[in-house]
Amino acid sequence: MSRLDKELACLFGRQVVADCKKLKLEVVALEAGLVAEGARQLIAAGNPKQQQAIVRAMDEETALALCRWIREPNFLTYVQVSR
Secondary structure, eight states: OOHHHHHHHHHHOHHHHHHHTTOOHHHHHHHHHHHHHHHHHHHHHOSHHHHHHHHHHSOHHHHHHHHHHHHOTTHHHHHHHHO
């Protein structure tokens, strides 16, 4: 497991990290706006406990899409191109 995946597992949980790799572009496209908002909230939170609370408050699809985007920042670029 890479360092990034370990950090993501602490934030999202191991299952979300594993499942996010299977997300289809269409699902992420539907969540793109929420992913952007979630990313802003995580950056603003600053500390891990606040970030974990933000992630726990998200619906599952948004958390999966955000996790996927953090793992692969260019992933949403592909979504925008494909629409």
